[in-house]
Amino acid sequence: MTKALAAGGEVDSWCTKCKMMLNHRIIAMEGGVPARVECSTCNSHHNFRARAPGEKAPAKERVAKTASAGTKAPRGAAARGKAAAEERAFATAREQQQAWEKAIAGRSVHEFRTYKVSEIFEERELVKHNKFGDGVVVRVIDPKKVEVLFKDGPLTLAQAMQLPG
Numbered sequence: 015m016t017k018a019l020a021a022g023g024e025v026d027s028w029c030t031k032c033k034m035m036l037n038h039r040i041i042a043m044e045g046g047v048p049a050r051v052e053c054s055t056c057n058s059h060h061n062f063r064a065r066a067p068g069e070k071a072p073a074k075e076r077v078a079k080t081a082s083a084g085t086k087a088p089r090g091a092a093a094r095g096k097a098a099a100e101e102r103a104f105a106t107a108r109e110q111q112q113a114w115e116k117a118i119a120g121r122s123v124h125e126f127r128t129y130k131v132s133e134i135f136e137e138r139e140l141v142k143h144n145k146f147g148d149g150v151v152v153r154v155i156d157p158k159k160v161e162v163l164f165k166d167g168p169l170t171l172a173q174a175m176q177l178p179g
């Protein structure tokens with residue numbers, strides 16, 4: 015699951031349309047960092063933004079998660095942290111897939127609700143996403159965001175959003 019950032023890969027970015035931090039697909043890289051991204055929620059294309067406008071220095075966690083070649087963290091500690099994070103990610107990826115299979119197995123197609131940003135979802139609800147397929151809501155992060163576990167892992171998606179037009 016954990017791989018270097020590259021075009022086609024995934025990254026958390028501020029969505030200029032959804033106006034929140036969401037999962038994005040990298041369209042173009044520039045100097046080892048994402049330059050253009052596609053929002054997994056609204057499919058809009060925009061420049062990569064590592065954090066919300068007005069947000070100050072990124073939290074430690076986020077640095078570790080999105081660290082690229084140019085990281086300023088002390089080398090030894092960063093390497094150790096990265097290896098541990100990769101091990102954790104590997105274990106979680108397997109666990110997540112098992113959890114996903116358990117949640118999806120034997121469910122009728124009628125039990126899945128088509129994902130739309132305007133809908134409001136509840137924990138454990140089954141959703142069908144036009145891009146990511148079948149998923150299960152694992153967490154309602156806040157009234158505007160849900161975490162949905164798909165076959166390839168969890169994604170943060172928007173909900174209860176009124177899009178103009």
Ligand SMILES: [Zn+2]
Pocket residue numbers: 029030031032033036053054055056057058
């Ligand atoms: Zn968006």
